[in-house]
Amino acid sequence: MSTQMWNEILEQPAVLESCGRVNEKVLREIVTEVSRRNIQSVIIAARGTSDHAAVYGKYVIEYELGIPVSLAAPSIFTIYKKKLKLPGTLVIGISQSGKAADVLEVLKNAGESGALTVSITNDPNSPLATGAMYHLYCNAGLEKSVAATKTFTAEIFLIAQLVAEWGQNSLFKKELGQLPQNLFKGLDTDAIKMKMERYRFIQECFVLARGINYAVALESALKIQESTYVRAKAYATSDFYHGPFAMIEKDMPVIVYAPDGPSFVDVMQMIKRLKENLVDLIVVSNVNEAIELGNCNFKIPQTSNDLLSPFYNAVIAQMLACELAVIKGLNPDQPRGLKKVTITL
Numbered sequence: 001m002s003t004q005m006w007n008e009i010l011e012q013p014a015v016l017e018s019c020g021r022v023n024e025k026v027l028r029e030i031v032t033e034v035s036r037r038n039i040q041s042v043i044i045a046a047r048g049t050s051d052h053a054a055v056y057g058k059y060v061i062e063y064e065l066g067i068p069v070s071l072a073a074p075s076i077f078t079i080y081k082k083k084l085k086l087p088g089t090l091v092i093g094i095s096q097s098g099k100a101a102d103v104l105e106v107l108k109n110a111g112e113s114g115a116l117t118v119s120i121t122n123d124p125n126s127p128l129a130t131g132a133m134y135h136l137y138c139n140a141g142l143e144k145s146v147a148a149t150k151t152f153t154a155e156i157f158l159i160a161q162l163v164a165e166w167g168q169n170s171l172f173k174k175e176l177g178q179l180p181q182n183l184f185k186g187l188d189t190d191a192i193k194m195k196m197e198r199y200r201f202i203q204e205c206f207v208l209a210r211g212i213n214y215a216v217a218l219e220s221a222l223k224i225q226e227s228t229y230v231r232a233k234a235y236a237t238s239d240f241y242h243g244p245f246a247m248i249e250k251d252m253p254v255i256v257y258a259p260d261g262p263s264f265v266d267v268m269q270m271i272k273r274l275k276e277n278l279v280d281l282i283v284v285s286n287v288n289e290a291i292e293l294g295n296c297n298f299k300i301p302q303t304s305n306d307l308l309s310p311f312y313n314a315v316i317a318q319m320l321a322c323e324l325a326v327i328k329g330l331n332p333d334q335p336r337g338l339k340k341v342t343i344t345l
């Protein structure tokens with residue numbers, strides 16, 4: 001079965017290349033304004049997949065710039081009608097459609113309260129694109145599948161580019177410039193299809209990662225939930241020890257994102273503990289030690305920087321969900337009860 005979701009996943013190298021190119025000027029303008037205002041804190045507002053891009057944003061900004069980032073509670077503005085004191089704050093609203101009413105409300109209030117506002121959307125004419133002081137454009141083309149794929153990687157790519165520009169980190173800029181051409185390096189799509197067969201009948205699973213890949217664990221679980229209806233739940237490995245571990249039962253596989261880097265030792269400990277408990281493990285990694293312990297495994301390219309592995313892991317997460325849906329006889333483009341654009345307040 002050919003799906004829009006699969007086709008859109010395959011578009012990602014081209015999407016990243018073009019979204020990097022079209023935003024060069026505005027990225028520089030934002031950084032000039034950030035310096036002029038001496039920005040000392042960041043708040044990000046988003047929902048669904050865009051909210052997972054926000055989690056990536058929190059890690060990449062705090063890691064690279066040492067500036068604290070919090071994720072907005074939109075109901076403070078939309079339901080409780082409160083104001084925040086925001087001078088010296090950058091508020092970023094992320095929405096693929098650019099129509100998220102609550103995110104718009106956060107940006108509007110933030111601008112009135114003295115914040116610098118930036119939106120990231122895939123529609124330059126949307127309310128969020130036109131309502132923020134600056135707009136970063138995903139330029140991903142129309143995304144038809146309900147499951148967001150290319151817009152997610154475009155969002156995190158733009159955040160990473162903003163951070164590289166803000167920190168004047170020329171190595172990170174170079175690595176991001178090379179990412180589109182490397183994104184599918186070594187990827188064996190037939191193997192992904194074949195390997196997912198084993199999981200045709202699963203009803204539940206867990207998805208684990210640590211550090212910057214926590215964003216991918218969240219996104220991976222969401223992709224599985226909406227495309228396959230499998231009850232997938234994401235945790236940081238550190239949280240999984242504190243109770244959720246007890247939920248593990250037979251026929252409940254655990255997907256672990258375990259790239260090389262500062263979080264590897266911690267994630268590897270969890271992999272070993274799961275193995276001792278005879279858990280069926282799906283390991284996504286570029287380290288043989290981890291890959292060898294997987295009942296099923298997916299290899300990603302080596303990365304020179306921990307901030308890059310989420311891109312490779314996201315592609316595997318999307319393909320894995322899409323294939324599992326097809327194997328289960330479902331159409332991931334049209335999940336039951338969902339629409340492409342969801343407006344919440």
Ligand code: AGP
Pocket residue numbers: 047048049050094095096097098099100146147148149223226340341342
């Ligand atoms: C993504 O796969 C989901 N269908 C959903 O989370 C989606 O990303 C979200 O509803 C989009 O909202 P946005 O247009 O405000 O980003």
